[in-house]
Amino acid sequence: MSINNNQNTDIQANQNEETRARISTVKNLKRRFVRNDVLAMVLLFGLMLIAPLFPSVKGWMLSQASLVIIYIIAALGVMVLVGFTGLVSVGHGGFLAIGAYTSALLTLHLGVDLVVGIIAALLMSGLIGAGLALIFLRLSGAFMAIGTLGFAFFVGTILNNIPFFQGRDGILLDANFVLGFEIYDHGFYLVSVVCLILVTLFVYMLVNSGTGRAFMALRDAEKAAMASGVNRLKFRTLAFSISAAITGIAGALNAHVVNYVSAEVFADIWYSVDILMAVVVGGSVAILGPFVGGFFVVMMPFYFEQLADFSFIMKGVVLILVLRFAPAGVAELILRPLKNARRTILRNVGGSMVETKEPKDD
Amino acid sequence: MLGQQILSGLATGSLYALTAIAVVVVFRNTRTINLAQGDFAMVGAFLGIIFLKEWGMNYFAMLALVVLCCMALGGFVERVVMRPVAESDWLTLFTTTIGVYYILHGMAGWIWGRDTKAFPVSFEATPVEVFGALISKGHLYNMAIALLIGGVLWTFFTKTKQGIAMRAVTDDPETAYLMGIPVKFIVTLTWVMAGAIAGFIGVLMAPIIYVSPEMMDEILIKGYVAAVFGGLYSFRGAVIGALMIGVAENLAGGYLGSHYKTSVAFVMIVVLLAFRPQGLVGIQERREI
């Protein structure tokens, strides 16, 4: 319901020419900033899409790249929860597994198309996420982290012990079909990139909508959010299911990138921890964060392939150093100059009266 | 049969209880969910093998030395890793312990290898009879040590100045600081204590589950779940929760089949939290976390 719609005009009546001009300059600037953001994303994704055309790019590079993309998508999913709502899940490996098995089983038993598999995975994870949200959202902070950790663990034991899921032997799949065409490394890479583009676009829209604002309001100051009219439970449940659904997409891709799923892989709760880590290292505030984090988490063991334990140690060291020196994540470090520049431009236009106090790092 | 299931459930439960107590100790005073708690114990177990096999120490000297080493490890982690981020939000604290987890995990794998190792000491498998139920000597011994540690902790928290000060810090760190209680020292002490408990757990667990970098993962999760039973604040709740998990797990294993054994903890936590989000003992969270 809306109240006193006439107030808007009242405000406008109080403005003189000068302020009106300033308001419109500010609006135009804001629009330009948004255009620049979109342009940067178009460039990045364009490059990713045409990458297979370069002769030096080999098939194995593309499947490695697909793996990175899968992690980025999963991390974007976790970001919606951790970054936007401030709720922490250490159990998203569970949703990854749900997505993977949904798609894998459908392909195995019904021979569905990859596109159908991905959509089914998305829906399945989203629905289960919504159901679980009802339990987990009764908990706050640390309690929820432990609850979700238990969930991932639970999914692992189910996969291991119920014969339908074929336990540690796993499910071996045949080739992937997209819209009737059989695809290989190149094709799968393109499917992954398209998924990534769609998910990124969605997350961008989410951030720049009232819904995203409500999520972030709950993260930063719960009481203030409620005082702004945000229904806490409703929006948290929404965030939780969106987050689960996105992770489900990553799960489906994960099953098909190697055409194999097994409980061995998904029962490992440290899978969940890895995704969370990607978000923390990359940063969960800017969309760039999961890109950096996903890349880091996948590529680190890749480079230290011969020294699995050493990559563990490096992961730990990097994580601790990032938390200590760049708590907002690596992406924040990259983006900070840009943000500062925009702030300065607007201050000059808007006629700031604050003695310049450089933003400090918390 | 039932009595026996319950008794060995209590025996495993008492080890979960120790883990849960260590989790609660750290959480109460530092808002940190310590994911590396299990790894302290894992390091302790590996050290135990070295002390026994390579240094030829006897069991009790080994136990004492392992506990000392784990205390040092706990203190070291607090001073070097946790203190610089101590003022951060709980997620940062939590993820920092993930970093510690990765490092300890990787180091253990690097130095000692990924294969499971047998712990040289194992107690005679011959069961003894307690109240008509049969239980192995190892289990009995574990329960006794767990009880002993529980008693020592209780005395520490109620009878000693540092123990009371630790509770005061839990209660209201700002006022504790005003009273002249060195809050930072107490926090270090907290981690040292968590290390000590981990040392015991490592040595007690090792003969039962073998030694490997991953040995504590599952137990740690059950320790967490138990800690949540007490609302993460109450020792009593954590112990009750841990014993319940131990017993329920054993009963499920005995009557439903061992497949279901490991899921019991999760199902229990879901049921509990659905009805009592504050935990079993109903202690309200006092700090915003």
Add this chain to the structure above:
Amino acid sequence: MSSLIVENIKANYGPITALKDTSLVVPEKAIVTLLGANGAGKSTTLKCISGVVKPVSGSITWANKEIGGQSPNSITRKGIAQVPEGRRIFKDLSVTENLEMGGYTRSDRAGIEADLEDIFELFPRLKERHKQLGGSLSGGEQQMLAIGRGLMADPQLLMLDEPSLGLAPIVVSQIFETLQKLVEERELAILLVEQNMKMALRVSSFGYVMRLGQIMISGSSEELEDNKEVYESYLGTA
């Protein structure tokens, strides 16, 4: 001579400049009152003295030695104890344990025992409830416990932050009587932050009025009681 001299201290509290330029003196065995409306900087002044907040500039001298910027631990050891605003009892600790924590910085076992007895004598109610948890006490009892806890540090200067907050008038007057008794018996100096102006001025010998982080008016209690400006700072009217 153990007198407290605060000179030109400045302090920030979060985003606010809480203290601009505050100076005050608490002589030996005297009760000095610090008055002022909410947000005037009274509590911050106390926190600077007790070491919880570090002043940006200025000096705090106690018994002719500079103590500004030291930790609460060393300041408590030097004989300055604070009873915080809102009492801040350790809710999960028993009454006795609360008192013991007040004496955390001391190591003379016998002295602690003796003081514990003294405090139980001073507040018999606390003795009756010595095993109860701090959180289960009534507001007045909690205030007694807070004062007792402050005394356990064996201070020469006791600072109280709004001891009358939320308490019924009859309880407040009992507490103020106790304070007077303490000054006589234990040779304490007291620095009192209060909103309850009349009662505070009645027990004290000297007072300061703060506004926006600065001392606006100072004078003997009699002077302040007759000063119109003091009323104005409270009621916004002459």
Add this chain to the structure above:
Amino acid sequence: MTDHLRCEGITVKFGGVVACDNISLNVETGKIVGLIGPNGAGKTTLFNVLTRFQPYVAGSVFHNGNNVDELRPHDMVHRGLARTFQNINLFREQTTLRNIMTGGHSLIGNPIKAMCWTPDARKREREIEERAIEIAEILNLSGELENEVGNLPYGYQKRVELGRALASKPSLLLLDEPVAGCNDDETAELQEIIHTVNKKMGVSVLLVEHDMKMVMKVCDYLFVINFGSNLAEGTPEDIRQNPEVIKAYLGEEEHT
């Protein structure tokens, strides 16, 4: 005149402590009403009751004559009630613009549509943004729109919070100590803004405040509470002369 907001016989207990004991008050439509009382009198608790943040054991709250006992805080916002907090409660890591726009949450419509950017949702979004920019201009915050609120000086943050409350197009504004910690200039500025909001935008205001000068100047009517109970009510003139009130503020002279 009609009552915009009214409460009757509100009682709140914290454990054994009675924070509010049978308090009643009402805010007439279009008026600025002040709620005052010494520290610890229960003002903020009552405030939280009125905005439905605080449960109560007895009594009722009425908004435009409707009983709102069962409503939750966010429901109150959708009914046109907006509030600020005693200790600034903002989304510190977000920009001024986003903070104010979040205040317009009740205007976003269906959240699913909003996040899918349907044309209707985008139209609402643009309106919210425009309104936020306009509010920022009124509150002298235009230059800080892209600045994170946590970096702003205290007085600015106070205004951002007010802006957030105004963004929901409230018909009743509840302000908890709007000028606490502000210097004289900032106080005067906020006072002016409250006046504008009330007179030009027709918003009723209930404010809790310690700065007596400000309260006496701004309010049309005052309620005084002490020890969790009603002590007095009346125009600022009445209250200033009320001996009970003076006693409550300056401390009673007990002769024992």
